[in-house]
Amino acid sequence: MKARPELTVEAEDYLKAIYELERADAAAGTNAVAERLGVAAASVSGMLQRLGRLGLVKTERYRGTRLTEPGRTVALQLIRRHRIIESYLVARLGFAWDDVHDEAERLEHAASPELIERMAEVLGNPTADPHGAPIPTAEGMVDERRLASIAALEPGAGAKVLRMSDRDPKLLRYLAGRGIRPGARIRVEAKEPFDGPIILTVGRKRHTIAPGAAGNVWVEPDTAVRRPPKPKTARSRPSA
Ligand SMILES: [Zn+2]
Structure with a gap:
């Protein structure tokens, strides 16, 4: 793996934020970056200029900021570090999966590349973190497939949970309390109109979530x- 350029924690967080905004198809404008990082918009443009001088981002008027190839490499390395640390904390140190994100946010900047690679090796080079997010390889390859969220499913659709956001531990605990975690099977039973609640079954239990x-x-x-026609002999079951 290439040596990491010497960057401040702050600069690294910017690159990651821009990567995530690009992934979400949002222009990484000053305000979006500021909001993502919880900093004042006024402080963002100076950092974007600095990153631009380092050749890590490119800012175009009206189009916002994008990562250059070297910038993307740094962002993916950070994401690899973050997700390996989370995996290690859960698998080896007994941390709860809803309790590792903030820890990883700090450690991802501090751990040496050797430590990260040792952790990955001990874990058998995992391809996904505890929340189902893909772990980029040391070479910077990552599965960037776009996934549908439960909110996008139509009533009647069944699906397997692949991944969940780990930014809010309370939300993770809430969802896990309803059996929703990577690998779980869900089925959308009904959706109230106007962005109303979604009724779904997880395993055999029915839940209503926002x-x-x-x-x-x-x-x-x-x-x-295509749904097969109901066999005539089928016993009718209550629809719950
Ligand atoms: Zn995380």
Whole structure:
């Protein structure tokens, strides 16, 4: 792996934030970056200029800031570090999965590349973190497939949970309390109109969750199969 350029913690966080905004198809404008990092918009443009001089980002008027290839490499290295640390904390140190994000936010800047690679090795080079997010390889390859969230599923659709946002531990605990975690099977039973609650079954249990929560859970929808006609002998079951 290439040596990491000497960057401040702050600069590294900017690169990661810009990567995430690009992934979400949002222009990484000053305000969006500021909001993402919880800093004042006034302080953002100076840092973007500095990163631009280092050749890590490119800012174009009206189009916002984008990562250059070297900038993207740094961002992906950081994301690899973050996700390996989270995996290690959960698998080896007994941390709860809803309790590792903030820890990883700090350690990702401090751990040496050797430590990260040792952690990955001990874990058997995992490909996903405890929240289902793909771990970029040391070479910077990552699965960037776009996933649908539960909020985007139509009533009647079944899906497997692949990944959830780990930014809010309370939300993770809330969802996990309803059985929603990577690998779980869900089925959307009904959706209230006007962005109302979503009724779904997880395993055999029925839950009602808000679209705001459902939007933080990404799934692999079952491939659409034509429903076979009901066999005549089927016993009717209550629809719950
Ligand atoms: Zn995290």
